[in-house]
Amino acid sequence: MEQKLSELAPQASLVGKPVSQLSTPLPVIDETRLEANIDRVQSYMDKIGKAFRPHIKTHKIPAVAQAQVKAGAKGINCQKVTEAQVFADAGFEDILITFNILGLDKLEELAALNEQIADLKVVADSATTVNGLAAAFGQREKSLKVLVECDTGAGRCGVQSAADAISLAEVIANSEGLAFAGLLTYPKAFGEVETEAFFTEALSGLQAKGIACPIVSNGGTPSLFDAEKVPSATEHRAGTYVYNDRAMARSGHCTLDDCAMTILATVVSRPTETRAVIDAGSKALTSDLLGFQDYGHVVDYPEAVITILSEEHGVVDLSGSAPDARPQIGDRIRIIPNHTCVVSNLFDQMVFQRNGIVTRVEPVAARGRVW
Amino acid sequence: MEQKLSELAPQASLVGKPVSQLSTPLPVIDETRLEANIDRVQSYMDKIGKAFRPHIKTHKIPAVAQAQVKAGAKGINCQKVTEAQVFADAGFEDILITFNILGLDKLEELAALNEQIADLKVVADSATTVNGLAAAFGQREKSLKVLVECDTGAGRCGVQSAADAISLAEVIANSEGLAFAGLLTYPKAFGEVETEAFFTEALSGLQAKGIACPIVSNGGTPSLFDAEKVPSATEHRAGTYVYNDRAMARSGHCTLDDCAMTILATVVSRPTETRAVIDAGSKALTSDLLGFQDYGHVVDYPEAVITILSEEHGVVDLSGSAPDARPQIGDRIRIIPNHTCVVSNLFDQMVFQRNGIVTRVEPVAARGRVW
Known part of the structure; x- marks a missing residue:
């Protein structure tokens, strides 16, 4: 392998690739x-x-x-x-x-x-x-x-x-x-x-x-x-x-359809009929609740509730979804975060897409600048 | 200036310096x-x-x-x-x-x-x-x-x-x-x-x-x-x-005196008699509550309560402290975080100290590795 995910992912060479092929968890801007x-x-x-x-x-x-x-x-x-x-x-x-x-x-x-x-x-x-x-x-x-x-x-x-x-x-x-x-x-x-x-x-x-x-x-x-x-x-x-983000949609500033950032995650475990575990935890979504009881809006499964985050895992309660409409292991879900700004501070680079194809990868140049 | 804080702070050249001279907010390991x-x-x-x-x-x-x-x-x-x-x-x-x-x-x-x-x-x-x-x-x-x-x-x-x-x-x-x-x-x-x-x-x-x-x-x-x-x-x-951290002390695993990480912060505002604002927000302390109602234990002012975090500001309620025992603008405070692991994920480098003198600065080499 020429480049490791740990060194450069997401890479500039991702431009032109389908977003569906990128490693998760990953915030992507529309x-x-x-x-x-x-x-x-x-x-x-x-x-x-x-x-x-x-x-x-x-x-x-x-x-x-x-x-x-x-x-x-x-x-x-x-x-x-x-x-x-x-x-x-x-x-x-x-x-x-x-x-x-x-x-x-x-x-x-x-x-x-x-x-x-x-x-x-x-x-x-x-x-x-x-x-x-x-x-x-x-x-x-x-x-x-x-x-x-x-x-x-x-x-x-x-x-x-x-x-x-x-x-x-x-x-x-x-x-x-x-x-x-x-x-x-x-x-x-x-x-x-x-x-x-x-x-x-x-x-x-x-x-x-x-x-x-x-x-x-x-x-x-x-x-x-x-x-x-x-x-x-x-x-x-x-x-x-x-x-924009889920908190801004709640405030009436925008709708969920105006949220440009979604976080891509993959279901990595389905321990029970009603529990899914995704690979997006607080290192991808942050613990910011901003008054919500859960950690983001699941676009593809709106009845799914992200109830608990640890650093690399998100526990998702599927009990509100019909049994035949629950994501399986390996399925991808898209999440609108409660608070978008804090997600930007967790990633060195940000991927942008249009119609599902990566358009550019920008360094988050001021990430971590707390001084 | 040869190097900007934004480029290299905290720098390896900090070794030997008193911790009290470092720019805040900053986690430091004892x-x-x-x-x-x-x-x-x-x-x-x-x-x-x-x-x-x-x-x-x-x-x-x-x-x-x-x-x-x-x-x-x-x-x-x-x-x-x-x-x-x-x-x-x-x-x-x-x-x-x-x-x-x-x-x-x-x-x-x-x-x-x-x-x-x-x-x-x-x-x-x-x-x-x-x-x-x-x-x-x-x-x-x-x-x-x-x-x-x-x-x-x-x-x-x-x-x-x-x-x-x-x-x-x-x-x-x-x-x-x-x-x-x-x-x-x-x-x-x-x-x-x-x-x-x-x-x-x-x-x-x-x-x-x-x-x-x-x-x-x-x-x-x-x-x-x-x-x-x-x-x-x-x-x-x-x-x-x-x-160790505040949550581990609560669990009985350790005492607050066993917590090796403290976050240094500076009081940047005292808008009212009972309110201080520090330069450590969720980008330094994270929003992890872990069951607590506030965002960390203030070592030097144990009656002070960090009630609200925005990204770069922490709002501190001083109403529990005697009026003559409240920090002033420019004073530094030390905070034991609720959850230490997530703080490590916010900083590119970690400063270590012994007896208040910087001993080394280590790259947080696996920071942000979510893939």
Whole structure:
């Protein structure tokens, strides 16, 4: 054998092969659905007049981000400095990192990145983070753009009030080496009313102080098509929409037929009449439930329920299927994952297909970039 | 900058550095605890007179498996062909793959592996799997050793009765190119009575038919120190014991002080008095709950509860900690994960430390090998 599966599978040489011949477990992206997802969301953003900034977390692949930008996206959103490095090296010039950057190593790399690309932006939600950024950028010629992250209801990071947002914006604006670039939220899904109220109050206060606020950045896929209900926002960020998944279908953002990623798995055991075991476990599907009771939607056997995952095995309850309509050992099944982004982080390469034939194999270049 | 975090972090050049200077999030292995875990379990197996076969799933690192074999382990246990390839290339000659291998590509690679190493073994729990193996090995000079996987109570793969185990053993024994090598179970934790009963009945039936059964393989970490309660078993397999984790401490196998892996994280936000946000999310800790309600044990702040993970953020509830004993922005915390094996699958390299100083950085060579 010239190449081992362990070294290169899935390989670039897979292009042109039927997907049905590929080794499982394997996530595969449907090109037609991918294109439709990109077009549908960009068209909506164009229609409502907001800039759109895709979050790369879902695919972690420069070629997919290039398709998003080609369709009209303004720039991209990364979560970590090391992700931004991958995309900067791939030629992206407008990158927003939505994370509080702390630590000397990361600040040094952030400074190098700010020299490398035209338009780098980060967020901060505390004076501690701002002071760290100011210490790293105070002596540099090119200042760093910093947005204030606001907690408008999601309960993760962010300042808790418009007053705090205004105060922190002032600290940024008064810091040598930093430029206040705007407000940002990672919002609660369907929390448009709270988000708009927060932004409106903060913008009014900034205006009263004469502080310009070039960007107001809202985000999220679940209620993306309600983005127009936050008129203050100048841009919207979203990641999951590009592949979609079972959780997005449940939220009403899309249907299961809009999910571009399916995970191919093989039935490797049928210990009982009602139990199948597949070769996709948490190393292929992840343990993300996102409120579901089971680990993905089985496209070909919709009554089948993936009840338990260990690392390499998925246990499937077939009791809801008619006895003559249950998969046998060796049969393949296709699974729409609960959460597509986390699956991307498990595979070094992603296979794309159209009409069942492999079109390309892309390195998941930013996989594992947690720093 | 010569090297970017995204390219090489954590780097081999980290050796000798204080762990406190490394970029977070980062899992780190304590060498002293690792050695103690290996010695404690091997000593027990030596004492009760069973062969011990570590499962590499927990570390996926040849150097750690070498330490396990050096301590006295008989061979190793892999779950997938591509994992076995990594360890065969690293010089291991006795490898058991505990998975039903199906599919032409995998069977071809399995055949090459059987030529490469001295002692390869796989399992099967159905005639379909056995027939596939027989088709791939029937014309080959060196036969493949096959164990019958038995479901002794765990409810995953495996034949359901001793009678079925005996029948399948006969099929294997009568298949050109295959050699019946024994019985195996992935047992229910603390299910020693059921496991022994299953094995005893099957062994008796095999003996009556004159079929030799060289190996009887039991497994699992949670009730590992009850392995002597399965006298029929000739060997025991276990993975998690090598690092240990919060779930193993809950099972009584170890204490939290025996957990060799801790994940270093940094507090990046303190939005409220009782909320901290850390830079370790599901890409560092995974979403595995294993019956817990939260995502790991915070060593330095045991009252802190990691309530919600998104991919790069962990939300920590500090309401149980005294107001003057809560971590501030920039502080580091150490987390014992619920499930250590799945964390290993997220990082390309693993950092080891002794007394807070990095001793080595090992590639996680079998990370992501799901085929």
